[in-house]
Amino acid sequence: MRCAAAQRVSRGCALTVTIREVADAAGVSTATVSRALSGVQTVDPELVARVRESAESLGYRANRVARALRRQSTQTVGLVIPDITNPFFPAVVQAIERELRHDGLSLLLCDAGNDVDVEAELVRNLFDHQIDGLLISACDRIASRPAVQLAASRVPVLQIDQQTVAEVPYVGVDQADAMGQIIGHLRDQGCQSFAYIGPRPEIPTARERFDAFADRVKPVDPAAANRTYLGDSSIAWGHEAANRILADGPPPDAIVCANDQAALGALQALREHGVKVPGDVALTGFDDTVLATACEPQLTSVSQPLEELGARAVRELSAAIGQELRQPRSVLLEASLVIRGSSRRLPPTG
Amino acid sequence: MRCAAAQRVSRGCALTVTIREVADAAGVSTATVSRALSGVQTVDPELVARVRESAESLGYRANRVARALRRQSTQTVGLVIPDITNPFFPAVVQAIERELRHDGLSLLLCDAGNDVDVEAELVRNLFDHQIDGLLISACDRIASRPAVQLAASRVPVLQIDQQTVAEVPYVGVDQADAMGQIIGHLRDQGCQSFAYIGPRPEIPTARERFDAFADRVKPVDPAAANRTYLGDSSIAWGHEAANRILADGPPPDAIVCANDQAALGALQALREHGVKVPGDVALTGFDDTVLATACEPQLTSVSQPLEELGARAVRELSAAIGQELRQPRSVLLEASLVIRGSSRRLPPTG
DNA sequence: ATCCTCAAAGCAAACGATTGCTTCATCAGC
DNA sequence: GCTGATGAAGCAATCGTTTGCTTTGAGGAT
Numbered sequence: 001m002r003c004a005a006a007q008r009v010s011r012g013c014a015l016t017v018t019i020r021e022v023a024d025a026a027g028v029s030t031a032t033v034s035r036a037l038s039g040v041q042t043v044d045p046e047l048v049a050r051v052r053e054s055a056e057s058l059g060y061r062a063n064r065v066a067r068a069l070r071r072q073s074t075q076t077v078g079l080v081i082p083d084i085t086n087p088f089f090p091a092v093v094q095a096i097e098r099e100l101r102h103d104g105l106s107l108l109l110c111d112a113g114n115d116v117d118v119e120a121e122l123v124r125n126l127f128d129h130q131i132d133g134l135l136i137s138a139c140d141r142i143a144s145r146p147a148v149q150l151a152a153s154r155v156p157v158l159q160i161d162q163q164t165v166a167e168v169p170y171v172g173v174d175q176a177d178a179m180g181q182i183i184g185h186l187r188d189q190g191c192q193s194f195a196y197i198g199p200r201p202e203i204p205t206a207r208e209r210f211d212a213f214a215d216r217v218k219p220v221d222p223a224a225a226n227r228t229y230l231g232d233s234s235i236a237w238g239h240e241a242a243n244r245i246l247a248d249g250p251p252p253d254a255i256v257c258a259n260d261q262a263a264l265g266a267l268q269a270l271r272e273h274g275v276k277v278p279g280d281v282a283l284t285g286f287d288d289t290v291l292a293t294a295c296e297p298q299l300t301s302v303s304q305p306l307e308e309l310g311a312r313a314v315r316e317l318s319a320a321i322g323q324e325l326r327q328p329r330s331v332l333l334e335a336s337l338v339i340r341g342s343s344r345r346l347p348p349t350g
Numbered sequence: 351m352r353c354a355a356a357q358r359v360s361r362g363c364a365l366t367v368t369i370r371e372v373a374d375a376a377g378v379s380t381a382t383v384s385r386a387l388s389g390v391q392t393v394d395p396e397l398v399a400r401v402r403e404s405a406e407s408l409g410y411r412a413n414r415v416a417r418a419l420r421r422q423s424t425q426t427v428g429l430v431i432p433d434i435t436n437p438f439f440p441a442v443v444q445a446i447e448r449e450l451r452h453d454g455l456s457l458l459l460c461d462a463g464n465d466v467d468v469e470a471e472l473v474r475n476l477f478d479h480q481i482d483g484l485l486i487s488a489c490d491r492i493a494s495r496p497a498v499q500l501a502a503s504r505v506p507v508l509q510i511d512q513q514t515v516a517e518v519p520y521v522g523v524d525q526a527d528a529m530g531q532i533i534g535h536l537r538d539q540g541c542q543s544f545a546y547i548g549p550r551p552e553i554p555t556a557r558e559r560f561d562a563f564a565d566r567v568k569p570v571d572p573a574a575a576n577r578t579y580l581g582d583s584s585i586a587w588g589h590e591a592a593n594r595i596l597a598d599g600p601p602p603d604a605i606v607c608a609n610d611q612a613a614l615g616a617l618q619a620l621r622e623h624g625v626k627v628p629g630d631v632a633l634t635g636f637d638d639t640v641l642a643t644a645c646e647p648q649l650t651s652v653s654q655p656l657e658e659l660g661a662r663a664v665r666e667l668s669a670a671i672g673q674e675l676r677q678p679r680s681v682l683l684e685a686s687l688v689i690r691g692s693s694r695r696l697p698p699t700g
Numbered sequence: 701a702t703c704c705t706c707a708a709a710g711c712a713a714a715c716g717a718t719t720g721c722t723t724c725a726t727c728a729g730c
Numbered sequence: 731g732c733t734g735a736t737g738a739a740g741c742a743a744t745c746g747t748t749t750g751c752t753t754t755g756a757g758g759a760t
Contacts, residue, residue, distance in 0.1 A: 016746095018745095018746060018747090019746065019747065019748095020746080028709075028710085029709065029710045029711075030710090030746085030747075030748090031709070031710060031711080031712095031748080031749075032708090032709055032710075034747065034748055034749080035709090035748090035749090038748085042707065042708065042709095043708075043709080044707095044708065044709085047708090047709085061474070061477070061478050062478065062746085062747075063419075063478070063480060063745090063746050063747070064478045064479050064480065064747095065415055065418045065419050065424060065479070065480050065745085065746080065747090066419055066715090066745070066746030066747040066748090067746080067747055067748075068415045068715090068747090069413075069415050069416055069419050069714095069715045069716065069717090069745090069746080069747075069748095070714075070715050070746080070747045070748045070749085071715085071747080071748065072715070074415060083444070084440045084443055084444050084447075085440045085441050085444055087640075089440070090434045090435045090439070090440050091435050093434055093459075093461075094433070094434050094435055094461050094463075097434075097459060097460065097461045098461065098463065101460075101472075101475075106458055106475070106479060107458065107459050107460075108456055108457065108458060108459075109443075109447060109457050109458075109459040110447065110451075110457075111443075111444050111447045111448065113444075113448065122451075124411070125451075125456070127411065128411050128412065128413070128414045129414050129415070129456060130413060130414065130415050235643070235644075264644055268646075271646070290437075290640070290641060291640060291641070291644050293585070294585075294614055294641050294644035294645050295644050295645060295646070296618075296621070296645070296646060366716095368715095368716060368717085369716065369717060369718095370716075370717095378739075378740085379739065379740045379741075380716085380717075380718090380740090381718080381719075381739070381740060381741080381742095382738090382739060382740075383717095384717065384718055384719080385718090385719090385739090388718085392737070392738060392739085393738075393739080394738065394739085397738090397739085412716085412717070413715090413716055413717065414717095415715085415716080415717090416715070416716035416717040416718090416745090417716080417717050417718075418717090418745090419715085419716080419717075419718095419744090419745045419746065419747090420716080420717050420718045420719085420744070420745050421717085421718065421745085422745070
């Protein structure tokens with residue numbers, strides 16, 4: 001008896017063992033092997049044991065490509081993010097990958113490099129891979145919409161952090177609330193005038209932060225509208241913007257930054273001009289990156305629940321993939337203010 | 351004439367268009383469509399045009415799962431890294447993904463969470479996906495070997511940054527040379543006694559850095575062997591280790607750290623004890639992360655060519671995947687010393 | 701003893717592409 | 731006009747699973 005496996009071995013190419021070889025070894029059909037191993041159907045327990053044993057001894061592992069073709073489901077999801085070197089993402093990606101694996105799903109990672117055209121191509125490419133679901137953090141508030149909409153018409157899609165299409169569910173962090181916590185804290189510290197440094201609001205979260213700042217500050221300090229400095233997300237822009245603030249007139253009581261990079265750049269510029277933080281100007285960051293604790297004084301910032309963000313996203317998407325009719329649900333998480341030296345002008349009360 | 355496409359549409363499930371439908375639309379066989387689109391020469395140019403047009407108008411995109419099954423090649427590579435939140439990796443991952451895409455390959459990302467058992471399972475799982483190649487940065491100098499060896503017996507494998515198996519090619523950065531640059535620089539600055547803070551050498555690069563430090567320093571300062579503080583890769587450990595250094599006796603001229611986190615922690619501890627950097631003690635980091643420029647004084651560090659690392663890795667792997675017989679080649683890149691305030695005790699010469 | 705039921709296992713058809721082999725037509729050479 | 735060469739297009743097998751349908755056989759009811 002020369003079974004397929006034996007033939008392969010004799011030809012020196014036993015690299016992969018197929019279900020056919022397990023079937024031969026166990027003396028049953030491939031159908032029975034499939035059913036025995038997947039445990040769904042009624043298979044004689046004795047046969048199940050024999051099949052298991054054969055599979056084990058041959059080191060059989062099902063070919064997921066073949067299974068995907070037949071089942072019309074790859075158990076794979078795509079993740080498209082704008083820029084993984086943005087310190088926001090690694091922890092989210094890690095949580096996503098871990099949770100997906102926990103659910104038996106695999107991750108195709110794509111980095112759009114902040115380019116909307118690349119992003120659209122990535123989405124198309126992921127569909128060629130027959131992904132079962134898509135997680136996407138869009139590059140652009142407007143220009144990314146067609147890609148997200150196209151995707152949502154074909155598989156369950158969950159927008160991560162950035163909601164560009166209102167109809168498509170998303171998992172994010174309440175930016176307005178977070179900014180509210182910052183302003184509230186600064187007012188508690190006695191600050192009455194404010195400036196804002198951040199990126200141009202090309203992406204939804206940047207816009208939410210900026211809008212929330214404007215909203216909360218207007219009643220107290222209408223002049224703050226003249227002290228908003230919009231550039232990019234770099235340390236350099238924080239530095240530059242702080243220089244402009246100092247050049248434009250007497251500094252405000254507080255400078256609110258839309259990210260830690262900007263706050264750090266601003267801190268360096270203030271120090272160069274001999275402006276004391278928090279004595280002369282209170283300063284706050286956003287995102288609570290590693291930068292926040294690297295400088296002196298350390299930065300008051302807002303910590304976003306990154307792991308939870310990733311985990312919740314996967315939970316929602318995974319549920320939608322499992323049950324045909326279930327649409328993923330949107331989830332809004334809360335950030336938490338982390339108060340450090342850069343904004344502490346008063347001794348803690350109580 | 352009711353072609354397959356029309357039937358699907360009428361049943362309301364025209365989600366994907368297959369090669370069959372393109373063939374029907376163009377009035378040819380699927381074989382001809384396949385050949386026309388893949389650019390085989392033996393197809394009448396007129397037919398090629400007709401097929402292209404049909405494919406275009408139907409929005410046909412080849413199903414990569416089906417293609418992979420038939421061609422026995424998924425055009426997909428796996429990447430296994432120990433921990434993407436380690437600031438070393440995001441830039442490398444980004445470069446890898448970009449270069450893979452450029453070569454028409456896709457990336458299955460796996461994060462082992464620094465767990466060797468998880469890592470081994472991830473490799474097995476990637477094989478179930480029929481990956482065409484594997485990039486791996488191993489968790490452990492010893493315990494990761496079986497997984498790497500198993501992988502290398504089946505597909506082209508390239509070790510990234512960490513070489514755990516000597517026979518398997520790798521792309522990395524010359525750690526010993528980098529450490530040599532640091533010691534050379536510190537000696538130029540007049541430092542004669544040294545201490546070392548770093549992680550326990552469980553992974554190859556950590557060991558290389560430590561060994562290189564010991565080698566280069568021994569001729570100048572044999573006592574340095576008593577001032578090596580091995581813990582983990584955290585800011586906290588840098589802080590703790592620096593405290594111990596100060597407690598253990600008069601501080602050395604220089605503290606060499608195996609990463610920026612340790613250097614930052616040490617800097618904070620030294621500041622707390624009123625020890626001046628670089629006046630009393632010179633301090634150096636490693637990896638040139640964002641932390642290096644976040645503190646005051648900024649950290650002298652070693653910048654590794656992360657993008658090049660990723661790009662070279664892909665170039666080698668991709669070539670090996672393309673040509674059956676070609677084994678990837680090992681590549682050793684050079685890091686560059688970035689001198690900043692933390693080690694500058696003398697005015698620059700010249 | 702015959703028929704019916706029902707469970708268990710196998711046969712074979714998918715899934716959607718690629719590709720070896722065959723067929724068919726055209727054309728040149730004799 | 732016949733044969734052979736050449737080239738283009740199609741047929742059908744194939745990749746490795748899964749699964750609908752059929753077959754088989756055992757056991758119970760009549």
